[in-house]
Each structure stands twice: as structure tokens, then as C-alpha cells.
Amino acid sequence: MTVTQQDHGLSDREGMTAPGRSVAAFWQSVADRWRNLGKRRLLVLPLLSGTILSASIVTAQVDPNASEAGKDPTDWAEKETGIPVTDALTTEKCGSCHAPDAKGNLSRISWIRATPEGWAQTIKRMVKLNGLSITAEEAKSVIKYLGTWHGLAPEEAKPVMYLAERRIQDETIIPNEPMREACATCHAFAQPLSSRRSHREWALLQNMHVALYSQAEAEFNRPVDDPSAPPPPRGDQPVKKPTHAKFALDWLSKEVPLNSAAWTAWRPRIGAPRLSGKWIVTASQRGHGRMIGTMTITPAGDDFTTSTTLRSLDSGATLTRSGKGLVYAGYSWRGTSTPAGPVARPDDMASGLRETMYFAPGQNSAEGRWYWGEYHEFGLDVKMVRATGAPVIAAVSPEALPTGAKGVEVRIYGDALPASLTPAEVDFGSGVTVRKLTAVSSAELVATVDVAANAIAGRHDVAVGGVVLEKALPVYASIDYLKVTPETALTHLGGIKYGKGYEQFEAIAWSSGPDGKPRTDDDFPVMTAPSTWAMKEFATVTYDDDIRYVGTLDVSGFFTPNVEGPNPERKFSRNNYGEVWVVATARALKDKQGKPLTAQAYLVTTVPAYKRWDQPEVGQ
Secondary structure, eight states: OOOOTTTTTOOSTTSSOOTTOOHHHHHHHHHHHHHHHTOOOEEEOSOOOSSTTOOSEEESOSOTTSTTTTSOGGGSOOOSOOOOOOOHHHHHHHTTTSOBOTTSOBTTGGGEEEOHHHHHHHHHHHHHHHOOOOOHHHHHHHHHHHHHHTSOOHHHHGGGHHHHTTOOOOOOOOOSHHHHHHHTTTSOTTTGGGEEEOHHHHHHHHHHHHHHOHHHHHHHHSBOOOTTSOOOOSSSSOOOOOBHHHHHHHHHHHHSBSSOHHHHHHGGGOOOOOOOEEEEEEEEETTTEEEEEEEEEEEETTEEEEEEEEEETTTOOEEEEEEEEEEETTTEEEEEEEESSOOOSTTOTTSOEEEEEEEOTTSSEEEEEEEESTTSOEEEEEEEEEOOSSOEEEEEESSOEETTOOSEEEEEEEESOOSSOOGGGEEOOTTEEEEEEEEEETTEEEEEEEEOTTOOOEEEEEEETTEEEEEEEEEESOOOEEEEESSEEEEEOOSSSSOOBOEEOEEEEEEOTTTTOTTSTTOEEEEEOOEEEEEEEOOOSTTOOGGGTSEEEOTTSEEEEOOOSOOTTSGGGOOSOEEEEEEEEEEEEEOTTSOEEEEEEEEEEEOOOSSOOOOOOSOO
16 A cells, blocks of 8 residues: 555645645745745755654755855765664665665665654655655554664653653753744744754755745844853954854754764664563543553564553542554654543543653653643653562552641552561651551552651652652642642634644642742642632733633533634624633632632633644554
8 A cells, every 4th residue: 555645644734735736836836936036946855854844855055154155055065974774674665765875874864863753754755745655564664663773862852752742831941042043933842852963964954944934044044142152352343143043053963963972872772672561550630630550561573562451549430441552762652542431521531542651771660641632632641660570669649648647548559569568667758657557459558647747848758668659748737829730721722623622720739848938949739629610811902701702611620612713793703712811719728818729820722723733653
């Protein structure tokens, strides 16, 4: 079977073609644009770069300040050592356009390393733009090879795993304002950091942006205003500032190069992943609490099958799932799982899940996100520990203990927990005394504890024998304030033609910590706080009426957006988009004045993503 646009879900959102517009017509329009402007030659090269924003197009030199000034990056000599392609299928499918050299390097491919998602995009774009004929199974094999042997080291991948996990979060990895402006004004900064390239390849990626995205040229040619730069020398001679293109090219070439110490050290360690057996799973879903369970991983050829059981620590309800998965580069899991029963509502974890997990290099622990939803807005935060026969502590319940509490039962969940422990062998930290210990099973212990009135507030470790679960049990003297999570949220209208993008809010009780001052570094989250929920107008214009139209918020903090399309009942027939505050009021927690604790989050409800970026999971 030939891989087509439909086979791999290629979308038109990538800036390539508009609906009903041929690829040839698109390229002709691009060529006409540059010809009419009289600015640049348009060169079409045979290889697409590896990330989402990569393509097989380059334009003339966009950076006149580079050391290779006057030459197009396609004419630069590749000075760095490439990574030979040793897979016969990859060479067969790619080598007809990407000429091999005497060392086994394939042009351009050997000077890029990328995540599995990045290489998947490359394959899909080659199909879409260059007519590559490849079956789904062949594509899976090629991506698995490239994602492993031309991938990222664990240390390189872990800081940007949130991109593959589909997490929406504020990025903290952007090094400075010029890099934010050059790379992160249009997409996540994790996007370029999900690949490694030679200096030449980074330059070609910049040129691709200029060819495909008109706004990139203006951004790249702007001079850098870097407050960290040294002051200009005295005199009348103006100082020529580097452009954003030059600044970004220098930073990327230095900080995320093709050849790194991390990759050099990891490459010889890559082997067949040995993950078979039982794993202890802890998971949490916003609005649904914490879960404990097991996953059994079984080899299935080069991949794996899975059987998972999860049990809610709040309700005791259980969920069973079966799935499959594969591993790239020895540590990076991509999988899917399906439930045993029907799906009751959009946030039901019985939905079909995508799984993205990072296995520690020792292959004894993993963490990641299992997610679903039209916008991947629902998900389980997951941690796993291999069951080896040695004691494992996975979770404790309740979520937290107040100082001065007496006779509280604390349940310890795990695996291979000893049945003959004495109270002295179980430790909850300073100020918490174990009075009684009962072994329910090898997976559960019950400790009856007293908490001293002067116990140190904070997140205590829990130890059973010689095994420790760090920061497992908050001990608090007071609840000082609430936070609503997420603090900022984005939802999408839908339900008529397009899918809705939902959101689940949750209120978390916080302690101000030892210093007694709220929102300082020693504050810590204590537990979820049962709350009532309401929306409040976020006033932006004089005729604001957003709370009437954006959607509904139920008693559990679950927000359902309204339908898309112009609304004739609304002023100016506006769509149902808008901005509101989501307000939580604690049912039982009060402040020092005896008033219920409250907190709010900012919610934007916007139109559907009419065209979607194509980045489905790989090989599943």
C-alpha cells in the first residue's frame, strides 16, 4: 500500500497547501513571489528537515553577517562529521534522492538528529511534497531506525518531553529574549530543541522558514536588541547589531549541535529495550484524583503489548486496559491503549489513550503522560516502577496530615511490602509516630499514626524498611490559600462541525510553609480542596457578556464550551468566544477571618482549530 495524505493524516495547516490547491500550484506561487520581488533564487532540495517546521525548500542566504557571507547555505561545505545510515530500508527509500558518500552518509539525513515525531513529519512531507512511495509498515520501520540511531540522547530529550506529551505549559527553557523572538513567537521553543543539526542544517532550516512563512523574513532580519550585549564603543561610528537570524544560528549551532557529548556517550549504550514484566503504576487525572495499579509489558516481536489495571484511591473504582507500544533510542516509549468498556463522557479515562513515556536509562522507572481528547486536553500523569521482587512504595493515602492529628490511618501502597514489619521500621519523618501497623497484603500496609502539634510542616518522606518514597506525604499546620489549576486555560468552541476542546479545573490547598508568608519558595501544595465553582466576567469591552455565551461550568469544575459559529442572539452576531474568570470557593477551608478560601483562573474560549497541525503518534 502506498502511503497517501489520508494514510498519515497530513494536514494543510503546515503552510504547504490550502484545501483544494495542488502542490504544484503552491510551489508555482512561491516561485512567482520571489521572481516578482526580484530578491532570491528558489532552490528545491530533495530532503526535508526533521522537525515539524522543516521542509525541503531553501532560499538564498538570509544572513548576510554569517562567516559564509555571499554563499547560499546549499553551497556551504559540510564541515561536521555525519552519522552514517546503516539501515538497508532507509537507504533504499531515501538514498535515491539523498546521495550516499563513501562513509555511508546520506546527504542531509546524516546531519540531523530528531525525535520520532520529527522524523515522522519528514516522512509525511516527503510523501506529500516529493512523491515518496512508502507503505505504512515501511514508514514505521524507517522512523523507528531514524528515531533510534539518529535520535536524541536521554539528557537531550527529557527537557522537551512535554512537547511529545502534549502538555500546555509556560516554557522555562527559553535562554534569552532574542531566541524567544526568533523561534518562540510562532511555536514552542521545544520545537527546535527537539532536533540536533549541523551548522549548515540550522541555516537551511532558517531559509526554509523564509520560503514558507512570510512573517519569518521580517523577524529574522530585525536587529537584535540584547540587553546582555556589551555597550557600544564611544565614537560616531554606529554599531551594527546582528540580526535575529545570525543570533539564532550562532546559538543553535553552539548549544544544540549535531555532535554532542551526551549523544556520543549514549549511542554505544543503545540496545534492545528490556521492559517485560510487571510495573507498579501511579497516576492522577485532574478532577478525578489519584490511582494505583499495575502494567504488565510483554514482548511482541520488536514491540510490546500491555495489560493495565488502575484503581482509584478515592472511589475504589477499577479500570482495565490493553494496549501496545514501541521504544525509540532505548528509552522513549510511544503507545496506545483501549478500554474494556464504553466511554461515558469526554473526560472519561476509559477513552482510547495515547502514551508517551520516558524510561530512565536503567530501565527500572518511567514517567510520562497518557492523553486523549480532540485537543489532547485530557490526560493522566503517570509514573511507573519496575516490580523486581524487592519492596516498592508507590503512593500513600490520605493526601496529607494536619499537625496534632491522632490515630489517623495512613495506607501505604506498593509491591512486595514485607508482612512482618514492626512500627519502628516504618517512618513518616520527624514528628509523626507510628502506633500500629497492619499488613493488608503485599501491596498495601495500614499504619495508624499520631502527628505532633509541633511536627515540621512540609512534604515528608515515607520509608518502609530500606525503601523511601520522597516527598510523599504533606504535613501541614494550616491551609493558607487556594490555587486553581490550570491557572490559565484555553478551550475551543465546537460540536456542530468541529470537536470541542474542554477543560477540567481543580482547586489545590496550599500551605505558606515555615516562613508563614504566602507565595514564597517554601510554600507547598497540600491536597485537593472540594469547592463550588462559578464563572465571573473578565471585562475587556463595554458590552462584555461572555459568561452568557462561552459555555458552562459544572459542579466539579468541568468546563464545556459552547458551539462554534456566529450567534445571532449576541451583539454584532459574534461567535461564542470570550474570556472569563473561573472561581473556586472552598467548601470547608476558611481564612483567618473565617471566610471561605477562594481562588480564580483565567479562561479563554476561542474558535476551533479549523486547520490542525499534523503530529499524530508514530507507528501506532
